[in-house]
Amino acid sequence: MIPDELRYTEEHEWVRLQGDVAEIGITHFAQDQLGDIVFVELPAVGFKLQTGKRFGVVESVKTVSELYSPLDGEVVEINSVLSQDSDSFDPEAVNREPYGAGWMIKAKVANTGDVDKLLDAKGYASHTEGH
Amino acid sequence: MAQVATTTTPQRTALYDCHVELGAKMVDFAGWEMPIEYAGILKEHEAVRTSAGLFDLSHMGEIWVSGPAALDYLQSLFTNDLSKIEVGKCQYGCMCNAEGKVLDDMIIYRFTNKYLVVMNASNREKIVAWMKTKWVSNTKLDEQSFQTSLIAIQGPKAQELLQPHVSLDLETIPYYGFKDGKAVGIQALISRTGYTGEDGFELYLPWAEAATVWRTLVALEGVEPVGLGARDTLRLESGYALYGHELSDAITPLDASLGWVTKLDKNFVGRDALKAYKEAGVQRCLIGLDMDGKTIPREGYPIHHEGRQVGVVTSGTFSPTLKRGIALGSVETALRAEGTEIEVEIRGRNERAKVTRLPFVKGSVRGRS
Numbered sequence: 001m002i003p004d005e006l007r008y009t010e011e012h013e014w015v016r017l018q019g020d021v022a023e024i025g026i027t028h029f030a031q032d033q034l035g036d037i038v039f040v041e042l043p044a045v046g047f048k049l050q051t052g053k054r055f056g057v058v059e060s061v062k063t064v065s066e067l068y069s070p071l072d073g074e075v076v077e078i079n080s081v082l083s084q085d086s087d088s089f090d091p092e093a094v095n096r097e098p099y100g101a102g103w104m105i106k107a108k109v110a111n112t113g114d115v116d117k118l119l120d121a122k123g124y125a126s127h128t129e130g131h
Numbered sequence: 132m133a134q135v136a137t138t139t140t141p142q143r144t145a146l147y148d149c150h151v152e153l154g155a156k157m158v159d160f161a162g163w164e165m166p167i168e169y170a171g172i173l174k175e176h177e178a179v180r181t182s183a184g185l186f187d188l189s190h191m192g193e194i195w196v197s198g199p200a201a202l203d204y205l206q207s208l209f210t211n212d213l214s215k216i217e218v219g220k221c222q223y224g225c226m227c228n229a230e231g232k233v234l235d236d237m238i239i240y241r242f243t244n245k246y247l248v249v250m251n252a253s254n255r256e257k258i259v260a261w262m263k264t265k266w267v268s269n270t271k272l273d274e275q276s277f278q279t280s281l282i283a284i285q286g287p288k289a290q291e292l293l294q295p296h297v298s299l300d301l302e303t304i305p306y307y308g309f310k311d312g313k314a315v316g317i318q319a320l321i322s323r324t325g326y327t328g329e330d331g332f333e334l335y336l337p338w339a340e341a342a343t344v345w346r347t348l349v350a351l352e353g354v355e356p357v358g359l360g361a362r363d364t365l366r367l368e369s370g371y372a373l374y375g376h377e378l379s380d381a382i383t384p385l386d387a388s389l390g391w392v393t394k395l396d397k398n399f400v401g402r403d404a405l406k407a408y409k410e411a412g413v414q415r416c417l418i419g420l421d422m423d424g425k426t427i428p429r430e431g432y433p434i435h436h437e438g439r440q441v442g443v444v445t446s447g448t449f450s451p452t453l454k455r456g457i458a459l460g461s462v463e464t465a466l467r468a469e470g471t472e473i474e475v476e477i478r479g480r481n482e483r484a485k486v487t488r489l490p491f492v493k494g495s496v497r498g499r500s
Contacts, residue, residue, distance in 0.1 A: 038449040084425035
């Protein structure tokens, strides 16, 4: 449940880099720890992401968890199924497909080289081992 | 007052292996290793609202009180009035300290010559110690917390699903009534009580034999195992207080809107303080709070009204039934009226909500005692 092609943070976000745009979400491990996800709060398009700083909140039935940016950049798109005002509001997509339909934001990355500083699949696997 | 000892290694109930076999996520709760969820809170919650759920509540504390002075002794500690219930019935209430602050909330079962006090796991050591310091001659106290397992079956179909596995006609047990019988061939105390807002039963069983009962009932079509996660969403939708959240030794039962189980016309520890407090004017009350938007109120979030803080959220959650945020909150008494517009501060923003009638969700429960 840790795709090889993605990069990860110790706070359980994943990054998929395509050109200079990073798709960002939370890992399978994170969604499993949280349980049924019922609410996601994300920034507006244009929001400036800063590495390690909060950019949103994900809530399961029982708990609130903050989302931390893996990179510097600017939000260019948010996943509409996670928008509370959307007719297609479906936060459980994060549980079902954390690396697919449950992605959270897309951001234009300030420095694509920063992605290499994140954990690779092997590094993230050892980070979550024993949990 | 005795301090609650903190145990480093959590205790396990007799059903621990059953939970692990079912793939439960286990957490430390009040010194016990308990299942927080099995298939997921939403699915478990729905099972209880539509069919039946099975709960392990063996972490709760049980102490028997007997002897010629048992009734007077319990009356001197309990906020409710046990003389008002018949043998075969049980009653909800609190024990308070001399200042009228809540030590625990509990259910007391009335037998012919004895009583059973069932308390929260988190307060077990405190209450057992308290009852011992208040002991009077001609009473006998016998704690059985580690010999007694407790399994609850709750939901609109609980009775029909349980009936084939018990030795008595469940219809003869009224709400907040109980009988001795057999469940899955095991001697049990069977009561029509619960904490979910649904009809259902609680089975008090010998520790060593509880797993037999659990395995039989959990295998039934229409019964899902339910963890502490859904237990919390179910009790919140039902507007039931939970010690450590709505209740604590910092407040009186009157502040938590438990005046209905606080009988100031009888004597008990804390009565005089409560009487004086009531005459001076009760400052806080417990309200139900229904969010307008999709944000979720959580414990500790401030509650505002007309630009000023008037209280705090004591428990909040996403309501699986209503599909929006609900909460219980402690606010100034003047704001108790249904429909009062208030705001909950969530991550720095004030989100609109209304004071609402409890319970949020009316389940199949036969009545409220």
